[in-house]
Amino acid sequence: MLVVLVISLSFGCRQVSPSKGDEAQIRQLESNWSEAHATGECVEQRILADDFLGANENGKRYTKADIIAEYQSKDAEMQYEHLDELRVRFIGDAAVAWGSDHWKT
Secondary structure, eight states, X not given: OEEXXXXXXXXXXXXXXXXXXXXXXXXXXXXXXXXXXXXXXOTHHHHSOTTOEEEOTTOOEEEHHHHHHHHHHOOSOOSEEEEEEEEEEEETTEEEEEEEEEEEO
C-alpha cells in the first residue's frame, strides 16, 4: 500500500528551512499512524489536518473524511500494520511524505 501524506508545517510569515527534527517528527507521526491501526483507534480524526489529501497505490485521491468513513465501515480487526519505507521531502514550509506499509487482518 502506498501512502502519500502532505503535512503543512506552520513557521509564521518568514521562510524557514526545515530541520532534521522536523523530518524526525513527521517520520514518528507516520509510524504512530501505521501502528495505531492495530489498536482499533481511528487516529486519523486526531492526527490529520481537515484539508488532508492522500493518494493510494493506484493514484486515487482520498480525504480525511474518506479515511474515517472507510475505517468505520470495516468489519475485520487489524492484527498489525507496520511502516516499511518512508521518504520525506520539504517544499517551502510544506512536507510531503510517501512510502509503503504492510498489514494483516
